[in-house]
Amino acid sequence: MSVSDVLNASARPAAIALRGIHKAYGRRTALDGLELDVAEGEFFCLLGPSGAGKTTTLKTVAGLEQPDSGTVELDGTDMAGVEPYDRGVAMCFESYALYPHRSAYDNLASPLRSPRHRLPASEARDRVGAIAELLGISALLDRPVGALSNGQRQRIALGRVLVRPARAFLLDEPLSHLDAKLRQSMRAELKAIGAVRRTTTLYVTHDSVEALALGDRIGVIRDGRIVQTGTREEIWYRPRDTEVARAFGRPRINLLPGTITDDGRFRAVDGAFDLPVAARTAAGTEVLAGVRPRDLALGGEGHELTGTVYVTEVLGRAVEVTVRLGAQHVSLVVPRADATHLRPDDPVRLTVRPENLLLFEADRPERPGRRIGQ
Numbered sequence: 292m293s294v295s296d297v298l299n300a301s302a303r304p305a306a307i308a309l310r311g312i313h314k315a316y317g318r319r320t321a322l323d324g325l326e327l328d329v330a331e332g333e334f335f336c337l338l339g340p341s342g343a344g345k346t347t348t349l350k351t352v353a354g355l356e357q358p359d360s361g362t363v364e365l366d367g368t369d370m371a372g373v374e375p376y377d378r379g380v381a382m383c384f385e386s387y388a389l390y391p392h393r394s395a396y397d398n399l400a401s402p403l404r405s406p407r408h409r410l411p412a413s414e415a416r417d418r419v420g421a422i423a424e425l426l427g428i429s430a431l432l433d434r435p436v437g438a439l440s441n442g443q444r445q446r447i448a449l450g451r452v453l454v455r456p457a458r459a460f461l462l463d464e465p466l467s468h469l470d471a472k473l474r475q476s477m478r479a480e481l482k483a484i485g486a487v488r489r490t491t492t493l494y495v496t497h498d499s500v501e502a503l504a505l506g507d508r509i510g511v512i513r514d515g516r517i518v519q520t521g522t523r524e525e526i527w528y529r530p531r532d533t534e535v536a537r538a539f540g541r542p543r544i545n546l547l548p549g550t551i552t553d554d555g556r557f558r559a560v561d562g563a564f565d566l567p568v569a570a571r572t573a574a575g576t577e578v579l580a581g582v583r584p585r586d587l588a589l590g591g592e593g594h595e596l597t598g599t600v601y602v603t604e605v606l607g608r609a610v611e612v613t614v615r616l617g618a619q620h621v622s623l624v625v626p627r628a629d630a631t632h633l634r635p636d637d638p639v640r641l642t643v644r645p646e647n648l649l650l651f652e653a654d655r656p657e658r659p660g661r662r663i664g665q
């Protein structure tokens with residue numbers, strides 16, 4: 292037996308595998324050949340803008356939508372013809388279906404009363420109690436769900452999913468109705484919940500901060516296709532194209548238009564500055580040089596750029612400084628202490644470390660510019 296045979300023999304099938312999924316609603320294509328693999332026990336975030344096909348993907352895994360073509364496999368078994376109830380997945384919708392007249396406790400406990408998952412009453416009580424505690428809803432258990440706020444209801448909907456064992460959790464924007472502070476603390480706690488740590492989770496969000504915080508891996512979906520899958524480092528440092536680069540990080544990445552010179556440098560479109568670039572590409576190619584605001588510094592080591600201050604804006608402990616470089620503007624984020632003395636029109640010297648400089652093809656009407664280089 293060869294080494295690869297041994298490796299293949301021991302490789303387990305992905306917990307969730309979608310192959311070439313097409314799904315249209317009338318003339319509208321929701322999923323366009325979608326491919327997705329989520330590994331056993333992985334927390335996978337699916338990130339994309341509204342209408343990209345995120346919810347349709349989850350419903351397809353759950354069996355609530357049938358693909359027009361393509362296959363859904365769970366733990367290596369084709370789910371064609373398998374009813375949602377028999378797939379062993381637990382799904383939480385953004386538009387959650389709760390029983391409004393019943394208490395929060397009853398809503399949380401009802402999955403444990405179904406014939407499949409029936410637990411002795413005392414065990415069910417313990418599980419509901421533990422989940423309610425983790426989600427900070429213990430004090431609400433006697434209240435009818437109809438009398439609760441959207442954020443409270445959302446936590447109950449999430450609790451209903453997490454309360455029973457499942458092969459996979461499918462979560463559709465489960466924190467979207469929480470205020471910013473609660474969302475942040477729930478985000479931190481969600482992954483610590485034992486059931487979530489142990490269970491394969493496919494988590495839909497349009498919030499890149501959430502995806503970066505939660506995802507073991509992230510899949511970026513656009514127009515019904517996955518455009519890039521990777522760890523947060525891969526997505527952040529090696530975005531596939533300008534749209535993925537723009538989707539992560541606030542303030543947004545600076546994308547400066549220019550061309551490649553005969554000696555292989557980047558020259559800004561108005562000739563205001565040059566930068567050495569490592570990636571090889573033909574002279575005359577129209578490109579975008581990408582640098583994230585936190586990767587530009589005032590002074591320090593690296594490639595240099597000189598410009599003048601345009602405007603400064605306080606972002607809590609940091610300051611966003613917008614600098615004019617010829618006809619272009621770049622933004623950088625610096626500690627507040629470094630920016631207190633800056634006034635509009637002051638000359639400044641910026642630096643960027645070569646490893647933080649990305650290069651992309653110019654955007655075209657039909658597609659965003661791809662990253663150039665390794």
Ligand SMILES: Nc1ncnc2c1ncn2[C@@H]1O[C@H](COP(=O)(O)OP(=O)(O)OP(=O)(O)O)[C@@H](O)[C@H]1O
Nearest residue numbers: 316319320321340341342343344345346347348497
């Ligand atoms: N039941 C439906 N009937 C008709 N069109 C639908 C239906 N469900 C989804 N679509 C369309 O399919 C596309 C993908 O929708 P989907 O809900 O999967 O996107 P999404 O990424 O989850 O968006 P959002 O973040 O707004 O929830 C959209 O263009 C949507 O209008």
